[in-house]
Amino acid sequence: GDSVTQMEGPVTLSEEAFLTINCTYTATGYPSLFWYVQYPGEGLQLLLKATKADDKGSNKGFEATYRKETTSFHLEKGSVQVSDSAVYFCALSSTGGYQKVTFGTGTKLQVIP
């Protein structure tokens, strides 16, 4: 079945540092890929998405590129801020029939001033 594997956290960075959160997936066909962000005490918000190979999703300075050859969708940001502290979930949605979202276990990011 479908699965998503994320790097374990927590990840602690200083403000303005470069961020990478690794995500790899296993799925049949050509899934859509997502990054969701969850701030403390809140629900999930869609951060960015990519629906086909080589697509790059971007939002709020975050980027991720759909790499089919390596089945990866790593999240990057050039300069993190304290306000980026949150839990980040990588997810996929398979094609065909009922579209069920499979989430990774989440990576907690803490940015210190």
Added chain:
Amino acid sequence: DAMVIQNPRYQVTQFGKPVTLSCSQTLNHNVMYWYQQKSSQAPKLLFHYYDKDFNNEADTPDNFQSRRPNTSFCFLDIRSPGLGDAAMYLCATSRDRGTSGRNEQFFGPGTRLTVL
């Protein structure tokens, strides 16, 4: 702004006392989902409605039920909450289920349930 609303944000109930959580949406989406999220874990899908068609996940306990009286509202009923049911409950919607996998899900802020 179109959105997904959950009430209450925090709910405290007693062991074995039925509780209902509420979700409403102004997006006019066809699909509504309920997820359970325990601390430091990924959201776990409990069930979803595609219009009026109810779809239960195979491993969702019978203790969890849902109702969707109209397009805008969906309720999660926990008939006899146990201590293990304490969690964040997330409601989400999507325009359709589709076959392209492109119908992103929009989440509400969640209801944190405490069971005493």
